[in-house]
Amino acid sequence: MDVTRKMDEKEFREIEARLLSDKKMALEMTDDIFKKLNEQKPLTPPAVARLRDEMMLENTFDSNAIEGSRLTLRETVLVVKEGVRDGNGFRMKDVLAALGYARGFEVILDLADQEIPCDEDVIKRLHQYVMLGAFPEYCGVWRDHAVRVLGAAFKPAGFREIPQKMHDLVAWYQNEDAMHPIEKASRFHAEFETIHPFADGNGRTGRLLLNFMLVREGYWPANIRCQEDRERYYAALYSFQSRGNVDDLTALIAVREAEQLLYCLKIALQPEHARQGRSC
Known part of the structure; x- marks a missing residue:
């Protein structure tokens, strides 16, 4: 398939359906x-900044929506970019979640630019942003009590096991060189969500970490969409937690990454004066 030609929405969705069921094909396309x-001329700094800003807003909206935020994408933009803090029935916890996630997203881009490795300190730091304004005693601290995830197919790690399990997971990630970067990041994400190391905010922190890992490998942030992907995303985590199979999650992340790369490629192929971003 010639990915450089114009592809309409229907065509991409037809390809997407096939890729989501085939990890190998999804990774190859990505x-x-x-x-x-x-191979293209690098995007201009203004184009990169615009793309990063778009992806920050979209990821902030979708990642929080997956966890139950009521803010729309437009309302997320109002909160993050225009300083709207109340009115229109916004729940304060949704406002804080948007502000915290947006800042965390900016931080992962900065850390990746500085080639900072993923370690336990980075994980705890990102959790602090995710938990902005909520449960300050738990921000950036490993869980110190037992939890049960309703409807889950797994039992989270016992709280006394968390320090060692997280140490081992980070060490595995830092030393694993043979696995495809997207599959490696997907497996880390699945393991992280299964350990469930924090009292709250594990999903959002995990998705920030996932994108941190992708960006460090030279990719663009991938966006797991609430409306389109939430059911498939949780099913993919269930597949790992019940059978140890990370293929479904890897395929989903690869497809979302391919989508972002294709969007960036189309912009890269345009004359610089015509490079316009999406409208939020």
């Missing part, structure tokens, strides 16, 4: 687009 994007 690699193909990644290679073609890197």
